[in-house]
Amino acid sequence: MAAETGSPENYMKLELLARPENVALARVAVAAFAAQANYTLADLEEIKLCVSEAVSNVVLHAYPGGPGPVIIAAYFRAEELVIEVSDQGVGIADVEKAREAQFSTLPDHMGLGFVFMESFMDTVAVESAPGRGTKITMTRRLPSGIAAETGEGKDRGRELDP
Amino acid sequence: MAAETGSPENYMKLELLARPENVALARVAVAAFAAQANYTLADLEEIKLCVSEAVSNVVLHAYPGGPGPVIIAAYFRAEELVIEVSDQGVGIADVEKAREAQFSTLPDHMGLGFVFMESFMDTVAVESAPGRGTKITMTRRLPSGIAAETGEGKDRGRELDP
Amino acid sequence: MVRVEARFLGGTLSVAIGGELDLYTAAEVADRIDRALDDHVVRQLDLDLGAVSFIDSSGLGVIFGRYKKMRHRGGHMQITRVSPVALRVLQMAFVDRIIPVVGSAGPRPRAGGEGSGHGS
Amino acid sequence: MVRVEARFLGGTLSVAIGGELDLYTAAEVADRIDRALDDHVVRQLDLDLGAVSFIDSSGLGVIFGRYKKMRHRGGHMQITRVSPVALRVLQMAFVDRIIPVVGSAGPRPRAGGEGSGHGS
Numbered sequence: 001m002a003a004e005t006g007s008p009e010n011y012m013k014l015e016l017l018a019r020p021e022n023v024a025l026a027r028v029a030v031a032a033f034a035a036q037a038n039y040t041l042a043d044l045e046e047i048k049l050c051v052s053e054a055v056s057n058v059v060l061h062a063y064p065g066g067p068g069p070v071i072i073a074a075y076f077r078a079e080e081l082v083i084e085v086s087d088q089g090v091g092i093a094d095v096e097k098a099r100e101a102q103f104s105t106l107p108d109h110m111g112l113g114f115v116f117m118e119s120f121m122d123t124v125a126v127e128s129a130p131g132r133g134t135k136i137t138m139t140r141r142l143p144s145g146i147a148a149e150t151g152e153g154k155d156r157g158r159e160l161d162p
Numbered sequence: 163m164a165a166e167t168g169s170p171e172n173y174m175k176l177e178l179l180a181r182p183e184n185v186a187l188a189r190v191a192v193a194a195f196a197a198q199a200n201y202t203l204a205d206l207e208e209i210k211l212c213v214s215e216a217v218s219n220v221v222l223h224a225y226p227g228g229p230g231p232v233i234i235a236a237y238f239r240a241e242e243l244v245i246e247v248s249d250q251g252v253g254i255a256d257v258e259k260a261r262e263a264q265f266s267t268l269p270d271h272m273g274l275g276f277v278f279m280e281s282f283m284d285t286v287a288v289e290s291a292p293g294r295g296t297k298i299t300m301t302r303r304l305p306s307g308i309a310a311e312t313g314e315g316k317d318r319g320r321e322l323d324p
Numbered sequence: 325m326v327r328v329e330a331r332f333l334g335g336t337l338s339v340a341i342g343g344e345l346d347l348y349t350a351a352e353v354a355d356r357i358d359r360a361l362d363d364h365v366v367r368q369l370d371l372d373l374g375a376v377s378f379i380d381s382s383g384l385g386v387i388f389g390r391y392k393k394m395r396h397r398g399g400h401m402q403i404t405r406v407s408p409v410a411l412r413v414l415q416m417a418f419v420d421r422i423i424p425v426v427g428s429a430g431p432r433p434r435a436g437g438e439g440s441g442h443g444s
Numbered sequence: 445m446v447r448v449e450a451r452f453l454g455g456t457l458s459v460a461i462g463g464e465l466d467l468y469t470a471a472e473v474a475d476r477i478d479r480a481l482d483d484h485v486v487r488q489l490d491l492d493l494g495a496v497s498f499i500d501s502s503g504l505g506v507i508f509g510r511y512k513k514m515r516h517r518g519g520h521m522q523i524t525r526v527s528p529v530a531l532r533v534l535q536m537a538f539v540d541r542i543i544p545v546v547g548s549a550g551p552r553p554r555a556g557g558e559g560s561g562h563g564s
């Protein structure tokens with residue numbers, strides 16, 4: 001059982017309404033999933049941060065007419081954890097510009113969301129088109145030794161707070 | 163924002179592989195969602211327990227040939243929280259019998275899952291047919307005063323551990 | 325998210341369980357206790373559930389299974405400490421009427437132990 | 445999951461934030477600080493982030509927004525304590541190069557306060 005933990009076929013898919021109070025739920029769920037690999041607590045903090053940024057972006061930008069769905073998927077693949085955050089919202093006209101540091105279409109926003117995602121993840125891909133929603137795919141290398149996870153990894157990994 | 167918290171339209175839908183290591187994730191996610199209403203910590207413990215029982219049942223019974231998907235949905239409706247746990251597994255031939263205390267088709271199992279769900283939830287409905295999967299729908303009344311939730315409720319509700 | 329600590333002293337095996345006792349952790353907990361039971365001639369099994377933060381019917385199954393095992397061997401079993409969360413679940417299933425619960429929630433008594441330690 | 449505690453004493457408003465500082469809690473935290481800023485003639489804003497368990501760019505926005513407000517009013521702002529998690533995020537965004545961080549993680553200094561208390 002423990003040996004299968006974090007093995008490639010495991011996945012989670014979470015659908016929520018893109019509202020501020022659901023952002024914490026999204027990051028807690030992904031962190032609890034990621035904890036099945038033996039990431040350190042610091043790793044899990046960084047993963048939480050990136051999920052928080054991607055989901056907050058959907059809340060802030062995707063649905064100006066009122067909250068729509070945000071889908072958070074995560075799975076293990078070969079040597080990495082893959083996290084996808086997608087919406088069916090307005091989309092991004094200029095993805096290059098959106099990814100620039102300090103660029104934000106909202107006043108009073110620092111435009112740091114993409115900066116954080118790129119800092120803490122190994123890869124960040126953005127698929128988006130105006131009117132056709134946005135999908136962010138982030139990957140993060142698994143900690144070494146995942147296949148050898150033991151009861152100790154189980155202990156440590158699940159000690160999370162929301 | 164806070165006033166909308168826990169309002170009827172909010173929902174979550176989580177799909178996981180029915181494996182033992184995912185049971186904790188399911189109950190943490192639902193508890194974090196339920197915490198948006200101002201349930202007490204004891205209420206949230208009971209909700210966690212029922213989700214754990216329903217999801218464990220899918221892991222144990224639904225897919226003898228190897229793990230398939232389990233879908234955990236939750237939403238607020240009028241005066242209650244609704245939690246649905248469904249699978250596309252083998253189904254239950256005799257639902258009446260399955261719900262009896264101490265009935266289990268597995269040796270060494272105590273047959274307490276349904277007993278717990280019925281003890282801690284206000285209603286528990288089972289839809290199932292052999293070969294067509296199972297859907298458990300549980301409801302639990304909202305704590306009084308949900309519409310009046312304040313920052314304090316926000317404080318208390320989210321202090322959860324997996 | 326589960327911790328198991330076992331100590332054997334004078335015929336009594338004392339096992340402290342902490343964390344979450346569910347379908348995922350149940351097999352491991354049962355296995356650790358059973359290994360300790362097989363290593364010694366145990367007349368009494370004392371279970372400390374004071375640090376259990378979550379328990380469901382799979383967790384109860386582990387406890388009840390150990391109880392049956394001790395009975396089968398002609399030994400005794402009791403629960404020396406139990407967290408409030410765990411006590412409610414034990415009571416709900418009437419397990420507390422079968423397995424004596426002699427302690428309750430409270431600060432953990434210092435383990436006095438020269439006994440042989442068993443993993444953690 | 446956020447706590448805000450404000451004390452005013454001798455021209456200095458001291459605000460301690462605990463818990464999660466994200467999109468959901470940001471507006472409330474900003475609002476509580478701004479109300480305290482409006483109630484007093486504040487020359488200095490001391491922010492204690494020692495108990496912040498999570499912060500993302502929305503949380504940083506609150507902090508940076510208060511900094512801009514204090515600057516605009518001709519006052520000063522500093523961060524007196526910061527949890528390790530929060531420090532990393534501040535550093536990543538170079539916010540620590542703009543807003544002085546004078547303290548670091550450690551046990552929370554006793555609030556000496558006769559100052560007027562503001563909510564919690």
Ligand SMILES: Nc1ncnc2c1ncn2[C@@H]1O[C@H](COP(=O)(O)OP(=O)(O)O)[C@@H](O)[C@H]1O
Nearest residue numbers: 057061062098104105109110111112113114134
């Ligand atoms: N899911 C999304 N839907 C629509 N637009 C988005 C989405 N995510 C990001 N954007 C756009 O990209 C810009 C930059 O995003 P980001 O770097 O996170 O900064 P911020 O959220 O602070 O504006 C946003 O201002 C917005 O215009």
Ligand SMILES: Nc1ncnc2c1ncn2[C@@H]1O[C@H](COP(=O)(O)OP(=O)(O)O)[C@@H](O)[C@H]1O
Nearest residue numbers: 219223224260266267271272273274275276296
């Ligand atoms: N999702 C499910 N799919 C198939 N069978 C199920 C499912 N849930 C419950 N059952 C059946 O109902 C019985 C009673 O369930 P329960 O009261 O939870 O006890 P236990 O899980 O200990 O057997 C199970 O033994 C099983 O035969």
